[in-house]
Amino acid sequence: MIKIQKGKPIIDQHDSSYLYAGKFGGNFVPETLKKPIEDLTKLFNKLRRDKKFIKERDYYFKNYVGTPTSFIKLYNLSHQLGGAQIYAKVVSEANGGAHKIYNAIVHALICKHAGKKYIIGDTGAGYAGKMLSMAAKKFGLKCKIFMGTKDMARQKPNCDAIRANGAEIIPVDSGSKTLVDAVSECMRYWVSNCDTTHMCVGSTVGPNIFIKICAWSTAQISRELIVQIKKEFGKIPKKLKLINCVGGGSSSIGFWNSFMDFNKKQVEFIGVEAGGPKNSKLHAAPLTNKSKIGILHGAAQYVLQDKEGQISETQSISAGLDYPGVSPLHCFLKDAKRARYTSATDEEALAAYKLVASMEKIRPSLEPAHAFAEAIKIAPRLSQDTIIIVNSCGDAKKDKFILEKRLGKNHD
Amino acid sequence: MINPNLTLAFENCKLEKRPALLTYIVAGDKNKNMTLNILKNISAYVDICEIGIPHNTPVADGKQIQDSSYRALKSGIKLNDVFEIVKNFKKADSTKPTILMSYFNQILQCGENNFLKKCKSVGVDGLIVVDLPFPENKQFADKCKKHHISFVQLIAPTTSDERMKQIVKHSHDMIYYISMLSTTGGKLKVTPQKILNNYFKIKKINKEKNIVIGFGITEKTIKSLRRADGLVVGSQLCKGITDSLKSNKSPVKTLTKIVKSLRSKIQ
Structure with missing residues (x-):
């Protein structure tokens, strides 16, 4: 029977292959992303145990969020x-x-700590994109948001906000033209630019580390x-x-x-x-x-x-x-x-x-x-x-x- | 040696003092018959044929291969059709090594064992699974070995030295080196010398392994990398099909012409 362990954060209840209950999650990614994911995993593990970082997070949560x-x-x-x-x-x-601001702020902080100047993210309703563009502006990062063209049409107010924050929207016209395609395209961009760019996944999906960062933020x-x-x-x-x-x-x-x-x-x-x-x-x-x-x-x-x-x-x-x-x-x-x-x-x-x-x-x-x-x-x-x-x-x-x-x- | 067809293909190329030419097209683009026709026509100039199983969420592929995949899926291609293409191609050219390229979900839904059994029965020689990296692929790679199917490990510019050693150690007949940080079909953004430096770094770990280089290789760039054991061209061929369809030309003729030219450049 599958059980949740008490007293241990849910995000850490995975095995050595990063699978929850032995079957959910993991890192099914192209070889190119193995190293960037490993680097990000190490960095986040360090930061989440660093009192100074927690203080920094809480400062922005209180004064900005x-x-x-x-x-x-x-x-x-x-x-x-x-x-x-x-x-x-x-x-x-x-x-x-919306709640997307928590994840966005944490990713922007991580991006700064990683010494990267570019940040990218996906969005469906446009909130994850809007918040990331806000966080990017706040911390002086260059930001690109990937968004399905169907979503761009139906969530125009958020698109306007993203652009007003100085971020670029990359329209995604493949497949169903919605969030699923935006995430794919964002991952593709990261494969090609992982040496200079930090990726934020807008929800608790994607390779394990992104699930962890997001859930840790919205907690x-x-x-x-x-x-x-x-x-x-x-x-x-x-x-x-x-x-x-x-x-x-x-x-x-x-x-x-x-x-x-x-x-x-x-x-x-x-x-x-x-x-x-x-x-x-x-x-x-x-x-x-x-x-x-x-x-x-x-x-x-x-x-x-x-x-x-x-x-x-x-x-x-x-x-x-x-x-x-x-x-x-x-x-x-x-x-x-x-x-x-x-x-x-x-x-x-x-x-x-x-x-x-x-x-x-x-x-x-x-x-x-x-x-x-x-x-x-x-x-x-x-x-x-x-x-x-x-x-x-x-x-x-x-x-x-x-x-x-x-x-x-x-x-x- | 896990698969004799693959090993022999590389040996033959070495005797001819040239790299192996590997081509990639998506099965079912634009339909089953066209794929089979293309394979039969280019076979004489190609050393190893890679055939992609189209997926509708191809996170590692650039625009050219995405377009090919969507066209193939639109034509209604199913996994069994892909196997049928391989079977019929092998009827025409039984020793030509054939590698299937897939995303792991398609294998998972078919069932790993069932998938491998089908591969074996139609004569698939190797498998590339784009999103099943080392060490997650260890178990599946072992299963491939038991079926005498070569599991192709991938190495990228981001792969650390220690990891590289482990991957080479666990590799089968062939290793695929990804030339640059890119999805498929990107423009070559690193110098051939830099790519070759990395290539020789892998080669030094084990000289016996056949290492092919892929991503960004076209008629324009292929010659500069001819010191490798093998070179893969994919997106340029997919684009060839797209362009031919747009201008009402025969994709079979276009691709045969491109492949002939590729081969002449590494002769």
């Missing part, structure tokens, strides 16, 4: 639905409007939350459900990290994947829909693919969740039965956005709207003493045009 982000009760929503009490961790308050979310929960309730509630959307899985792993060792009956993790348009077979939910293990972007994971190992196209209203694979860490949590995974359709996410935006002050982007859809679904049948916390990890500004198109001009 703006920590802690608030933890609020959604009174109206809770009242309307009855049942469980619904709270939100408003991570979208972070500078830039800030639950470090704050556990303190806020204790302050609000005096202790960790007996029935707590932490609901988060899952695309690559970076926000959820950070949202859950500090609660990993709790019994799942007390602290349940619920991951919500993108179900795609209603009745469509093109979804982006490899964990919910029992995909087989395959290799994508250097790591073994549950991934949508055909019998011959060709990666499948996905479709979701949310560019940030529109990815055929998922973090090996989530595959590990699923097989260890520590987390439960489900999906919400495009329509459910839109309806959830509408309800939350009409009743509360927060405006969750289409990614966390998937998590709210699950909260809305389950809250009415739960007891009053059950606490649901949704990670509202992104702000809906970037979805302005999609929301106008689907819900009308005055959508909230």
